[in-house]
Amino acid sequence: MSGEFNAKHAKYALSRASVLFSHAIALMFAFASMCSIQLGAALSLSTTIKHSTVGITWLRLCFAAIALAAIARPPLHKYSRQHWGAAVALGSAAACMTLCFFEAVRRVPLGFAVAVSFLGPVAVATFGERRLRRLMWPVFAVAGVLLLARQDGMWVVSPVDLVFPIGSALGWVAHIVLKKRVGMMFEGPEGLSVSLIAAAVITGPFGILLSGGHLPVGQLVNAAYIAVLVPIVPYILKLIALRRMSASAFGVVMCTEPAIAAAIGCLVLAQPISRSQFVGTLCVVCACIGAVVGGIRAHSSPRGRV
Numbered sequence: 215m216s217g218e219f220n221a222k223h224a225k226y227a228l229s230r231a232s233v234l235f236s237h238a239i240a241l242m243f244a245f246a247s248m249c250s251i252q253l254g255a256a257l258s259l260s261t262t263i264k265h266s267t268v269g270i271t272w273l274r275l276c277f278a279a280i281a282l283a284a285i286a287r288p289p290l291h292k293y294s295r296q297h298w299g300a301a302v303a304l305g306s307a308a309a310c311m312t313l314c315f316f317e318a319v320r321r322v323p324l325g326f327a328v329a330v331s332f333l334g335p336v337a338v339a340t341f342g343e344r345r346l347r348r349l350m351w352p353v354f355a356v357a358g359v360l361l362l363a364r365q366d367g368m369w370v371v372s373p374v375d376l377v378f379p380i381g382s383a384l385g386w387v388a389h390i391v392l393k394k395r396v397g398m399m400f401e402g403p404e405g406l407s408v409s410l411i412a413a414a415v416i417t418g419p420f421g422i423l424l425s426g427g428h429l430p431v432g433q434l435v436n437a438a439y440i441a442v443l444v445p446i447v448p449y450i451l452k453l454i455a456l457r458r459m460s461a462s463a464f465g466v467v468m469c470t471e472p473a474i475a476a477a478i479g480c481l482v483l484a485q486p487i488s489r490s491q492f493v494g495t496l497c498v499v500c501a502c503i504g505a506v507v508g509g510i511r512a513h514s515s516p517r518g519r520v
Contacts, residue, residue, distance in 0.1 A: 240464075244459070245474070246451050251443070251471070252474050264433075267320060269424050277437060279410040279411045279414045286404050302416075305408075311331075311388075326363065335390060335502070336502055338390050339505035362494040362495065362498075465506045469506055472502070
């Protein structure tokens, strides 16, 4: 009897250890995906200054669209007008979000650009539930952004510089809303693949015009490795992480991205972080987590399921 008990206990302990190891691997891949995104954004700074944001973004979208199409293999000839309309709308939102974000990184510190862009998802998660007490999270996030905007008693960004981070946040809002529709119309990653193709086509004329029809080898190489860092590698890492953890847990983990952006901005771009900016980053992260957790609780409650 004792031997049977010990065997069951050992089996349970082994199973428990396996689950914990799987969760740890999932967390590692989730953080790696965020690090890849922010590292790509940081490394893109010198490239966008040299070759223009539009040109690099267009080429990056082209490389990403080709790579994802090779993975998803979407049957382009079978889609209806409704499919293409939804994909083009999502691609337009993705193009706007990407262009504004990478232009914002040229003008403001990386941590600030990411913090402002995260106001979009916080707003969607908060106002979608229409609950007054949840308005504290956008207020908390805005307070954090204001702390990030000041250093040594001075503003580190001008009102003009705010245009592109806010544009990125609005693009993210549109992307979240449209992605739900595309997800219902397409199977698996096909919707994302087709929307990336649409985004590459939409930004194509502007990229070609600004490049004068001449694409140096250096520009192609730089755009290719940035496309690998953003979004090819993060997409693969997120898929792996989501197979080992729930979507809700993954959403909470992703809320730490503003802190990762601030750290990479400090380490890679030599953008120092003051104490008030550190507090501001924590405010944005906490606001994101609060909005996500509140949304999870609202949808899991009996009232949220009605």
